[in-house]
Amino acid sequence: MNILRRAAHVTLTVAAVAVATACSAGGTTAPAASVTGAAGTTTQAPTPQAKTTTAAALAPRAASKTARKAKKPKLGIADITPMGEKVERVGVGFPIIVTFDRPVRNKAAAEAVLHVQAEKPVEGAWRWVSDRKVVYRTKTYWKPHQKVLFTARLSQIPGNEAAKDVSRRFAVGTANISVVDTKRHVMKVRRDGKLAKTIPISAGRGGLKRNGVDVYLTTSGVHLAMGKKRVETMTSSWLGVTDPKDPLYYKLEIPWAVRISDSGEYVHQSAGDYHFLGKSNQSHGCVRATPAGAKWFYQISQRGDVIVITGTKRKLDWRNGWSFWQLSWNQWKRGSALPAGSASASASTPSPSPSASPSDDQGVLL
Numbered sequence: 229m230n231i232l233r234r235a236a237h238v239t240l241t242v243a244a245v246a247v248a249t250a251c252s253a254g255g256t257t258a259p260a261a262s263v264t265g266a267a268g269t270t271t272q273a274p275t276p277q278a279k280t281t282t283a284a285a286l287a288p289r290a291a292s293k294t295a296r297k298a299k300k301p302k303l304g305i306a307d308i309t310p311m312g313e314k315v316e317r318v319g320v321g322f323p324i325i326v327t328f329d330r331p332v333r334n335k336a337a338a339e340a341v342l343h344v345q346a347e348k349p350v351e352g353a354w355r356w357v358s359d360r361k362v363v364y365r366t367k368t369y370w371k372p373h374q375k376v377l378f379t380a381r382l383s384q385i386p387g388n389e390a391a392k393d394v395s396r397r398f399a400v401g402t403a404n405i406s407v408v409d410t411k412r413h414v415m416k417v418r419r420d421g422k423l424a425k426t427i428p429i430s431a432g433r434g435g436l437k438r439n440g441v442d443v444y445l446t447t448s449g450v451h452l453a454m455g456k457k458r459v460e461t462m463t464s465s466w467l468g469v470t471d472p473k474d475p476l477y478y479k480l481e482i483p484w485a486v487r488i489s490d491s492g493e494y495v496h497q498s499a500g501d502y503h504f505l506g507k508s509n510q511s512h513g514c515v516r517a518t519p520a521g522a523k524w525f526y527q528i529s530q531r532g533d534v535i536v537i538t539g540t541k542r543k544l545d546w547r548n549g550w551s552f553w554q555l556s557w558n559q560w561k562r563g564s565a566l567p568a569g570s571a572s573a574s575a576s577t578p579s580p581s582p583s584a585s586p587s588d589d590q591g592v593l594l
Contacts, residue, residue, distance in 0.1 A: 301391035303338065304329045305380060306360075308396050310531055313375060317401030320371070321452045322532025323552055324364035324378055324398075331359035334385075335565035338362075341381040347374040355563030357547070365552045365560055369534065372403040372420060401530050408495075408515055410446055410539035413506045415495070415515065417525065424528075427521035428506025430498065432513040432540065436467075443467070446513050446537055449544030450553035451488040453533040456526055460485035466492050483519075484526035488535050490549040495535065497522035 309325040310318050324344065332338045339354050344364055348371035356362050370376070376398045382391035406417045410431040417425045432446035463479045464470070471477060485496040491513075498505060498516035505518055515537070517525065534553075537544070546554035561568070 301382070302388050303332065303382060303385060304391060305382070305394055308378065308394075310398060313397045313399035317399045317530050319453060319530045319533030320369040320400060320403045320405070321450070321534040321550075321553060322370065322398070322400070323452075323550055326362050326364075326378075326380065328360045328362075332362075335362075337385050339565045341384045343379045343381070345377040345379070346370070347376070353561045353564050354566075355552075355560055356565060357563070363552060367557050369403065369405075370400050372400055374400050376400060402528070404528060404530065404533040406495075406525075406533070406535045408446075408535065408537040410448075410509060410537065412539075413508065415517065415521075415525075417528075419528070425521065425524060427517050427525065429521075430501070430504045430507075430511055430516045431509045431537070432511050432542075433509045434540075438467075442542055444512050445540045445542040446493065446509075446511070446515065447489065447491070447542050447544035447548070448537050448540045449551060451493070451535040451537060451544065452550040452553070453529050453531055453535065454487045454489070454549055455531060456484075456486040456529050458526075459483055460487075460494065460496065462492075462494075484517075484522040486526055486529045488515075488549070489544070489551065495522070495525055 305326060306329040307325075307327040309327075310316060310322055326342065328338070335356055339356075339362060342354060342362070342364075344352060350366045350368055350370060352364055352366040354362050354364050364378075377395060378398070379393065379395040381393045383389050383393055385391070403420050404417065406415055408415045408429060408431065410429075413429055413431070415427045415429045416423060417427070432444050434442045434445045436442065436444040460482050461479065462482050462485075464474075464477050467476060469476045472479075480499055482494075482499055483497045485494045487494050493514055495515045495517060497519050498511075501510060501516075502518065504510045505516065510516075516522075532550075544551050544554055546552060552560070
């Protein structure tokens with residue numbers, strides 16, 4: 229994904245096992261018998277006590293090795309998105325994305341130990357999107373201005389008892405929900421339910437088809453803000469165009485860029501052509517805004533904010549970035565490994581206490 233730098237990562241520790249020391253057998257030993265070898269050399273035959281002592285010395289080492297192997301964690305977590313409450317506030321559409329450190333064989337057992345506790349609970353469910361990655365999404369948007377605690381009790385997975393349990397608390401901020409009307413060329417931004425700003429925009433103009441898809445059209449659907457950059461380098465490499473002599477080539481430094489998909493869609497300041505804003509669609513797929521509007525939108529944006537785009541014939545794919553809200557609730561729940569109606573799969577519970585990036589030079593739309 230679109231991977232941003234994480235402020236905190238989960239470190240799994242392997243439990244150390246102490247090696248026991250064998251004691252020597254007590255009492256007096258009989259003199260060892262002399263044995264003449266085939267070559268005429270004389271050696272001392274080992275006494276039964278010596279054999280016992282050797283076996284006693286080796287047994288604890290073998291047991292210790294077996295114990296270390298048995299207690300080694302078989303499954304850990306490599307990454308949790310978003311970051312914790314001390315690093316960022318997230319929007320009301322945010323997903324919890326858990327990436328394990330290896331493919332998960334027993335998905336039901338792993339999912340059963342993942343728990344979400346919210347101060348203002350809403351129904352939610354996990355969906356597996358790969359053998360290593362599972363995503364938690366709510367049925368309706370999160371309530372704003374609260375804390376949500378995620379806990380993974382990895383030590384409760386059978387055979388994984390040596391794993392360390394991990395948790396992360398998220399801070400949900402203001403409910404920023406924007407609606408982009410590509411037919412009327414306007415974006416309306418509501419904050420906690422109140423209209424905060426109306427911004428003239430210009431969306432994708434269309435007209436360039438690749439594999440039957442008009443890649444110059446902005447995708448219609450429920451997007452989430454995935455990250456933002458004060459200045460983003462936007463190039464035509466997403467089209468496969470890297471030759472500066474090609475008429476489709478571009479490489480531009482664009483201010484106030486908020487990313488909303490993996491396919492290169494942003495809300496950003498228009499690179500000139502301000503006379504089209506609010507009047508017609510002229511972009512390569514992004515949502516262009518006025519300098520003042522783009523800067524304001526950038527400043528309030530949180531990862532997980534909702535941006536709903538309407539009016540185009542190109543539908544947003546739910547696997548494009550964090551576009552998980554494109555699936556209906558029933559479709560989403562079918563991705564869980566747990567039986568339907570399971571409490572772990574279907575609801576967040578009240579929190580016991582209120583304490584818990586794209587690269588610079590990448591192919592993107594304009």
